[in-house]
Amino acid sequence: EADIYQTPRYLVIGTGKKITLECSQTMGHDKMYWYQQDPGMELHLIHYSYGVNSTEKGDLSSESTVSRIRTEHFPLTLESARPSHTSQYLCASSDSAKANIQYFGAGTRLSVL
């Protein structure tokens, strides 16, 4: 099992605020991912990273941005939160030398009022 941590677990914030969702992993995995999860829907990949200074957008368009300046850290930022951003955000990591099995954090549930 990978140790992957997300903070905060819950966040309620007003429209227009800038927020950063934190994700850290202690397993030295080279790849990291952000998914958006809404009730009754499949998980949608919004960002991923192959390694330090490497980030790509996923299939689902998102107004968020990510950075990867350290292997273990993959924060997601929303410059101006809107009610449409209300969702659960899941971070995952994988080791490309071990079949890319993805291990997930506990998630951040974001509510934008």
Next chain:
Amino acid sequence: AQSVTQPDIHITVSEGASLELRCNYSYGATPYLFWYVQSPGQGLQLLLKYFSGDTLVQGIKGFEAEFKRSQSSFNLRKPSVHWSDAAEYFCAVGAYTGNQFYFGTGTSLTVIP
């Protein structure tokens, strides 16, 4: 197109009864298949995975799954369900070296006494 279908949105079983959750996939390359479980307010935990070899794979918590290439299926089974198995179950398909996992919309399991 790559996709995963979980035809049962919600299943209710009695404690001690057997369980089968269905998963069908469409994938253009050799599929690597996964089942994850998500308890309320938590992230996804890996139950089991199939890469190659024996088409019946064993996982944690007494779960098993069978890969049937001819039916493009990867159904999850458990002989005797426990109340603690109540959760959301997600099937996913990916590539060994890829970045993208495709998830189904999940099956919610309720266990009644």
